[in-house]
């Protein structure tokens with residue numbers, strides 16, 4: 001059994017949270033993570049209307065009685081409008097979901113302090129995903145319940161400072177009183193053990209859940225991710241799109257990079273990065289047809305499991321690796337060898 005600020009706050013068995021994943025964090029995956037003992041994520045950008053979002057929430061609740069959270073991404077988007085984001089926040093409060101992951105702009109800056117207050121009054125625990133210490137300090141001052149501390153290894157959009165998880169986590173832990181959850185580069189028990197040793201109260205994983213049985217990704221892509229390693233992701237988008245992303249190396253991302261290097265902009269790039277294209281490629285298993293936002297930790301993913309198996313294995317191995325590391329000190333002090 002493990003007890004941290006995160007297990008206590010959300011009433012979950014494991015301090016393991018699924019990160020937002022556009023097109024993929026829908027009710028089945030969200031419920032499977034929560035039912036397996038972690039905190040599942042229903043990513044709001046998948047839903048255009050209030051009815052759609054509410055019926056997705058109902059579907060999660062049909063599949064599990066356990067807590068889950070909503071993910072809202074406050075980044076420039078052609079599809080998700082500020083009105084949609086306001087609707088997501090209102091529905092989260094009305095439905096009294098256990099938690100929210102806010103990424104991109106902080107809520108108070110995007111929609112005013114009252115946006116955060118309304119969620120907190122409804123009992124929703126709100127964490128901001130931040131990639132630098134300054135943003136973590138802002139989140140604490142603004143009244144967030146915790147931070148997801150995002151390192152450069154992460155899939156999706158690592159912050160432009162390019163600071164890795166192992167350096168950033170203790171910086172946040174030292175500076176903040178609110179719980180810090182480490183994000184980026186974590187796919188197994190060793191990495192969870194490291195995050196806990198750095199002072200985190202839990203971990204967030206996204207890429208690790210891509211190869212779970214419940215993830216709505218075509219098997220071609222699951223198999224491709226298993227074959228690839230830690231050197232098979234690339235940072236792109238900083239020049240032509242104005243925001244960097246980490247994706248699987250493939251023909252399409254190479255094409256995007258060539259356009260960026262040639263000075264091309266959004267008009268030329270948009271057809272290659274459109275949401276419909278990405279959704280279609282995940283579903284049909286078109287390995288070379290879209291930018292797949294995955295993290296360096298794909299080098300640690302070797303098999304397809306259920307979400308429950310992933311959660312159990314990662315947490316059990318974390319304990320095993322922490323115990324093993326601890327015996328090194330015992331051996332040193334006592335001069336005898338202790339079995340892990």
Ligand SMILES: Cc1cc2nc3c(=O)[nH]c(=O)nc-3n(C[C@H](O)[C@H](O)[C@H](O)COP(=O)(O)O)c2cc1C
Pocket residue numbers: 019020021022024043045072073103104129150153154155156157183184185186204205206207208292293294295296297
């Ligand atoms: C396929 C995929 C889609 C993602 N979509 C989003 C998103 O819509 N919003 C967001 O804030 N982060 C998104 N992310 C980032 C994750 O929530 C998380 O921060 C990151 O992947 C963690 O690093 P890891 O992949 O090493 O676990 C996505 C990640 C992946 C792998």
